[in-house]
Amino acid sequence: MSIPITLTVNGIPRTVALEDPRVTLLDLLRERLDLTGSKKGCDRGQCGACTVLLDGRRVNACLALAVSHDGAHVTTIEGLARDGELHPVQAAFIAHDGFQCGFCTPGQIVSAVGLIQEGQAGDDPERIREGMSGNLCRCGAYAGITEAVATAHAAMAGASGLPGGYLREDAA
Amino acid sequence: MNRFDYVRAGSVAEAIAAGAEPGAAYLAAGTNLVDLMKGGIARPERIVDITRLPDLDRIERLPDGATRIGALVRNSDLAHDPDFARSYPAVAEALLAGASAQLRNAATAAGNVLQRTRCQYFYDVASACNKRAPGSGCEAIGGVTRAHAVLGWSAHCIATNPSDFAVPLAALDAVVEIEGSAGRREVALEAFHRLPGDAPERETALEAGELVVALRLPPEAAGFAAHARYLKVRERTSYAFALVSAAVALRMEGSRIAEARIALGGVALKPWRCREAEAALADREATPEAFRATAEAALAGAEPSGDNAFKIELARRIVVRGLTLARAGTPERVPALPASPFAGAHHA
The missing domain is CATH 3.30.390.50 (CO dehydrogenase flavoprotein, C-terminal domain)
Structure with missing residues (x-):
């Protein structure tokens, strides 16, 4: 039984007939829509290489069954640049050498976009490292990644509200 | 991953009816279930998708001062809800100490409480595990046990529950709200997870087909x-x-x-x-x-x-x-x- 689903991927509506409900969002993007920027690393939700924005929130595409997300909006690494202009996070990763081999980089960049939009980390390196802990880098480019996220946050100032996470009524 | 039938439930009643069939499993975000299915640890014959159920994604302050957390509230939404975090700061901190940001953005409140153990012998389908394959034995005992239990374990299972969220919920006397074919009932979170005893395959107080619809923190919490x-x-x-x-x-x-x-x-x-x-x-x-x-x-x-x-x-x-x-x-x-x-x- 074929199940048709429609996703808006990087702003473009895409309808796919799923022959099998086992297809993950990651496999649908890579195998059916030829969007191979999102990487299959562990395929078990541990490495973050498959990170996409699903309805605006960063998630592991490898653990999402595509059939469950009919109607969703998805942004992948391919959807970040605008009119040939790199997204500020992409530009910051280049400026700060936030990668070596590059395999984890699409996931790192999409995750960083999500982190900045979430507005919890600001430019605090400790909070950035914590907020990016779901993205592993086997080359160990973490120092550059942390700097890139802080720089991109500054470049995107106003993109998110004040940092959150307050626990007391009397807090700022 | 094994083949399965896919059912998208439009109401709690529909979900419960579909979930009562043998071999059925409820799917919310899938951050635990899909992982277990990829490893062959969970092999449901039917997936009942509950992500479209109405009204289960809300955090409600009840008139008596209790707070009801809908089963489908995302972990990150709950942790970052300003009123919730200020009222129950240890719960917010526990949520943010769990998993990664990506997983917290997807995983639901009920899914967190229902997540399965991370015992590596449970995950390794080549190992004996009374929880995964009842009666097969426990290869964790005598194995690599650094992460295993020191309280409440038995000769049949020494696994631990991996949830951070459930720990402050237990401390604050949270209640699990459950819907099933026999109607609605409640179980104290403290009594919701079962100790292994001689039946480690029975993990919670849920009966077949029952669905967790909310978690509730009492007024005094x-x-x-x-x-x-x-x-x-x-x-x-x-x-x-x-x-x-x-x-x-x-x-x-x-x-x-x-x-x-x-x-x-x-x-x-x-x-x-x-x-x-x-x-x-x-x-x-x-x-x-x-x-x-x-x-x-x-x-x-x-x-x-x-x-x-x-x-x-x-x-x-x-x-x-x-x-x-x-x-x-x-x-x-x-x-x-x-x-x-x-x-x-x-x-x-």
């Missing part, structure tokens, strides 16, 4: 907001399951403790509420000696299930540290490294 912490020790400071964790919440009257709540994580197959230790602290001065005695009481009866005796003293120290930090007061903001005992600058 918000009374601990000024003195509450969650602490978690793990092999690395982020994105790892607990070796030992503790939720500690105090209701203070001046320098005296009016009421204490303590629950431990990472030590048993359920969040481990320490009621006798709590009772010994009630109406006492908050002194280091009292805290140490409380920690001894909290771990009364603990026994290593293998190479994990270190957890017992570690848990005692985490209880003392948790009590000390809770006594000092809830921090203004979730620490940069949530629940980390190595990030105490705020209280230094």
